[in-house]
Amino acid sequence: MVKRTSFEGDACPIARSLEALGDWWSLLIIREALFGVRRFGEFQSKLGMAKNILAARLRSLVEHGILATAPASDGSAYQEYVLTPKGRGTFPILVALRQWSEEYDDHPEEIATILVDREKGRPVKKLEMRAEDGRLLAPADTTIRPRQPSKGVSRSRSG
Amino acid sequence: MVKRTSFEGDACPIARSLEALGDWWSLLIIREALFGVRRFGEFQSKLGMAKNILAARLRSLVEHGILATAPASDGSAYQEYVLTPKGRGTFPILVALRQWSEEYDDHPEEIATILVDREKGRPVKKLEMRAEDGRLLAPADTTIRPRQPSKGVSRSRSG
DNA sequence: CTTGTGTGGTTGCATAATAAAACCAAATGC
DNA sequence: GCATTTGGTTTTATTATGCAACCACACAAG
Known part of the structure; x- marks a missing residue:
């Protein structure tokens, strides 16, 4: 088989999310959707991408339950693509990507833009990782554990 | 030109980070690197990917300043790939991807694994977005603003 | 209702990226 | 010194991407 490798059966949750989001365009489509874009042509013109691959990506995002098709809100017979809760749940991923650029980009x-708290107009604070009890955690303060500590879960690859 | 589109000159910080991280393998390579993997063969066997594309990805990650090559720590003449601060800075992105799977995955x-606080062994809390003053923010509580509110920054596309 | 136009795609073709396998040189182990 | 491991590159096949052309349907005007 020479197909592009799929992470679908992978046990690592990062690989699993990349299965749905890990291509060039999906996260940018979701970014636009979070901005309120709903129509095919609007995605196409804002992102400047080919229509065939936009169609393929929208189909894939719908299959993954990230977008859903809905009748157009303006009464026309066309359809719209709207984010599901699962789709809106990607927001922290986009924020993390944004903050990474803001902090480490060479230029x-x-x-062009910064994410700000709407009420005060001030930049959003860096995402931080905390323990259940609220303690601030650095990467080294965390570790990976098998999901169910003694029920014989075993699958491929690490995670 | 029919080349794969590049987001390099894009003004959106999300597109910019995807330029470096947005392919199938880069984030998984970084994941392994965060686990302590440093050697070519170790990446290759753990990820099960073709050697040529691993070589290409490692080269790209080095060019982007995410990994750096270093002489092997075990005294041998081989080299190692180690994360730079910029590379370690991707940690919140990986956490966000992981938590998204944990919350929304269909299966x-x-x-297989969960991220836990090393001290207590309890799951890490969901990443949360906060204002400078500590107020918890929902996506709708935030907005996008031009980076420099009145210095005439103008570039392509949204963000 | 007929004609024109905009929307939302699909199809065909050229090029680029990915994957597997073969190959290879330098480093290492014996 | 000789076999093996390591860390790749090369070759070739397949898949994905990107552009342009095409097309069906909705809609609007007359």
């Missing part, structure tokens, strides 16, 4: 002056 | 029972 930060080329970055 | 969560197939997920």
